[in-house]
Amino acid sequence: MEKEKHHIVPYKVYFYILIALITLTFMSIGITKINLGGYSVLGAMIFSTIKSVLVLTWFMHLKFDQPLIRFMVGFVALLFFAITFITFLDYYFR
């Protein structure tokens, strides 16, 4: 049981994740070089979000952890987005 609970991730999986992360980094640099106006920030943020999901899922082992930790991470993310959204509502309609 203990062995099953503790998943050993193969080295090559970590290497593939690294390659994906570096590729996404250069893609986010690329997208901001193209003139998209206000959308370039959005583009860069989408790439960063994908990267952070990769880091959380694989490097931080959320994929293999108990659902409680995944739920808490989701809750904190949601909390942060809610605070940001409400603050922007305030500034936008001032």
Place this chain on the structure above:
Amino acid sequence: MENATQHSDPHYDQEASKLGMWLFIFTELLLFGGLFLVYSIYRFLNPEAFRLAGEELNLTIGAINTVILLVSSMTIAMSTSALQKKNKGLTIFLLEVTIMLALIFLINKYFEWGVKFDHGIWPGSQHLINDMSKGEILFFGLYFVMTGLHALHIIVGMIIIIVALNKVQKGTVHADRPSLLENAGLYWHLVDLIWIFLFPLFYLIH
């Protein structure tokens, strides 16, 4: 009876230790989250000044440091696998590589900040106060506070990794008792996670 033979130390609880580390990580995420919110609002209010000030930053150093942090995240993640596979030598080697990469990141940061100082840009400098707009002063204030706080986390992360490395060497952290190394890894990934958002927000403004 069976339990008594399986567990050498009844006070060791790997899941609780992990949960505690995650709770700490949440406080860190919200600390930086607050700073990101401040940044977003001021950028929303001063878009042109932020764009102008962002061009002062060196994209190449920023990109190199991003790759360095990502690679170091991989090496420390690999070291936890190596520990579980009972490969002590490789675990230690991978941790040493991680520490070296962290040091290179800090050296790059030192030169990056040094160039800013040479240009007369630091919080409260005469050049900043006399020649720059309010938005630019805000940008550089946030730049120094946020990358500075992040660099502080790099230093703390290095200390934690060195402690974990020593315990792996001594044999008190091993395949059946890996929490310290795993939590050191989680902390290091947090540092990486924050940089993933710092990099585009400060270096990729156009």
